[in-house]
Amino acid sequence: MSGKSLITLVLLVIAVTLGASSVYYVDQREKAIVFQFGEIVRSNDEPGIHFKAPLINNVRFFDARVQTMDSDPELYLTRAKKNLVVDSFVKWRITNAADYYTRLGGLASNARSRLAQRVNDALRSEFGNRSVQQVISGDRVEIMDLVRTAMNREVASLGIEVLDVRLKRVDLDPGISERVYQRMEAERSRVAMDLRARGAEAAEVIRADADRQRAIIIAEAQQTAQEVKGQGDAEATSIYADAFSRDREFYQMYRSLNAYRKTFASPDNLLVVEPDSEFFKYFNQSKPGPSQ
Secondary structure: OOOHHHHHHHHHHHHHHHHHHEEEEEOEEEEEEEEEEEEEEOOOOOEEEEEOOOOOOOEEEOOOOOEEOOOOOEEEEOOOOOOEEEEEEEEEEEOOOHHHHHHHHHOOOHHHHHHHHHHHHHHHHHHHHOOHHHHHOOHHHHHHHHHHHHHHHHHHHEEEEEEEEEEEEEEHHHHHHHHHHHHHHHHHHHHHHHHHHHHHHHHHHHHHHHHHHHHHHHHHHHHHHHHHHHHHHHHHHHHHHHHHHHHHHHHHHHHHHHHHHHHHOOOOOOOOOOOOOOOHHHHHHOOOOOOO
């Protein structure tokens, strides 16, 4: 290779190198700042291919996507001086790369530190103007909107924008929660005892009514039984009277024989009476039958 060709090749390589170093590409997810000897000369490039002076300008890129700053749980006082444990996070992104670099050094850690301080102050102010019930039940959305608006006013000069502020968890202080749970448990126990007492009272009423109905049923049954028995006795008496009136002598003899049978049913029975007493009337009159 001749000297002229070598020089041409070197110049071509130098030209390609300078041409390549004069072109840079800005992704749509990034923000770019062009520096000239450490001084910002351009920071508003749109996504796409751009040119810069080689060896003089250098480009620095920053992530322009939405980022999350997740805060540690903090204690905040309400209007009634009650502590609430609040866990929150912030969604933010870079809007002005030049301000972001000059005010925060282009470091996401610095941005998160500033945002944490701002969201802490804003939440402390909002919680201090509200009661526990308002914070937990009704005003959470309003609080998040107010905090986001207030933070955007304060961080606009930092080249960043707060897109959203969210409260992940709002709880009572553990000590307060324990006391609340104890009161709730005591209240539930009181309600349970009241319900048990009412149940026991209702059970006693039911048992008493059942006993009353049982006594009434038994009394009515006994009354019916006595009536039936009385009717039977009356019928039996009527039958006996009718039979007695038909043949008095036979009836007296029949009664005497039954009395003899019951009296002398056992060999151990002993009866001390006069032999000629009325009891032995038919016994003495009996005669043996003719022998066979």
